[in-house]
Amino acid sequence: MxxxxxxxxxxxxxxxxxxxxxxxxxxxxxxxxxxxxxxxxxxxxxxxxxxxxxxxxxxxxxxxxxxxxxxxxxxxxxxxxxxxxxxxxxxxxxxxxxxxxxxxxxxxxxxxxxxxxxxxxxxxxxxxxxxxxxxxxxxxxxxxxxxxxxxxxxFTQTPPGRYRAQGFDDWQNAPGSDEFTLDTPGRWTRLDGDGDVRAEGRLIGGCVEMLCNLAGTPYLDTAPLAGDGLIVYVEACEHDAGTICRNLHGMRLAGFFDGATAILVGRTRAPGLRTLTQHEAVLDALGGLGVPIVADVECGHVPPYLPLVNGARAVVTHTAERDEVTQTLA
Known part of the structure; x- marks a missing residue:
């Protein structure tokens, strides 16, 4: 543009x-x-x-x-x-x-x-x-x-290491709000084990509560992109951990994660259950895929926002010192 x-x-x-x-x-x-x-x-x-x-x-x-x-x-x-x-x-x-x-x-x-x-x-x-x-x-x-x-x-993005843990700005009374209140420290978290992550593939994903309804339909067939490997990202808006767990199982069974080289999981404020956290829900559904799973990524409903381009080639890196995603518009 x-x-x-x-x-x-x-x-x-x-x-x-x-x-x-x-x-x-x-x-x-x-x-x-x-x-x-x-x-x-x-x-x-x-x-x-x-x-x-x-x-x-x-x-x-x-x-x-x-x-x-x-x-x-x-x-x-x-x-x-x-x-x-x-x-x-x-x-x-x-x-x-x-x-x-x-x-x-x-x-x-x-x-x-x-x-x-x-x-x-x-x-x-x-x-x-x-x-x-x-x-x-x-x-x-x-x-x-x-x-x-x-x-x-x-282009490469590196998260700021802070996020907004609670609440949203009152746009009705403060319509000109233009500064994020990032009040809580936080980095990406590897869920499936230890060690560094470096993965390549084409990006595809979105909100779990929305995409789960398309799983198994022609609208969510990832095969056209899977030949280059996929970096699949998912994020939960508000549903509890039990619901998200079921939704992710269904998406996996429908083939949405086929070809994934890594899975990114957005940071969420959605509630857990007494015996199941949101992180545990992801592992329950996707841990058996045998690919790195990196959570608390800034690609969901919790500010700030790390934009991801569906279809772009991407390299994701997660180490003890650095979190980053590099995207190529080709």
Whole structure:
């Protein structure tokens, strides 16, 4: 992307309540400050759990993805049920269209991950529009940085070693919030054993609560990428450890982790059970795969955000001294 390009804003899942319109405008201005023109769609209503009926949301998203004047699309945030768009999207048109960046996380992974797997177009699992005004901690990148990189670019991210353990900013009363409160030290954690990790493969993944519903369907067939090896990343939003354990077992049985050279697990605030932690849930479901499993990665719902490009070639390194992921846009 270059200054002057257009960025589309639409809500494939949940829209924005009127009480948060000031934050929405701050986020739009943050994109405009990079020199882009922002185009806001009609599917933005935040009065219900979705922004518009499914056919309208699917039509608007398809129109933006196939509009050659729109170079990136970033929803305000996720939601709960954008799964209803999948059979309504014009997949043939999306395959034939000039590639457009799609950015987001949470429920947006229900669209992001299938879009990469079914069309071969890279997508960015990173901060949503409403998170965009935050200053990016040293070592990390914003989605705005990534979409401006040329084809073939290589970039490395190293987490800051701190995260936000509790709560979220009050955007209603402080719509201009632009500084993360990273109040707790924390590094990546190897779950499957000791020793250094260095793994290579193409990135693919997303939110467990969303992707588990696609396991075993044509929308989550990782075979098109698996020939180069896969670095699969998963993260839990809010479901307890028992539910996440079952979901990961189901995804494994459906072949989602076939070809994995390593698994990255996002840091989570989701609860454990009395006899099962979130880390133990991952090991129970995936420990038998025999590949490194690295947890507490900044690729989930806990700030800060380490954007990952679905389809990109990646090298992941975890040692006693350093955590890093290097991505190549090729």
């Amino acid at each position: 270059r200054p002057g390009d257009r960025v589309g804003v639409t809500s494939p899942s949940s829209g924005v309540d009127k009480s948060l319109n000031d934050r929405l405008q701050v986020a739009i201005h943050a994109v405009e400050a990079r020199g882009y023109e922002v185009v806001v769609g009609a599917c933005m209503d935040g009065s219900g759990h979705v922004s518009a009926p499914a056919p309208e949301r699917a039509r608007e998203l398809t129109d933006m993805l196939t509009d050659p004047s729109i170079r990136a699309i970033v929803p305000p945030w996720g939601g709960d049920t954008c799964i209803d768009l999948l059979p309504l999207l014009d997949w043939d048109a999306l395959r034939e269209a000039e590639p457009t960046w799609l950015v987001g996380y949470s429920d947006n992974t229900t669209i992001l991950t299938p879009l990469t797997l079914l069309t071969g177009v890279a997508t960015v699992h990173g901060n949503n529009l409403m998170d965009t005004p935050y200053r990016v901690p040293d070592g990390l990148a914003s989605w705005l940085d990534i979409v401006a990189m040329p084809p073939g670019a290589t």
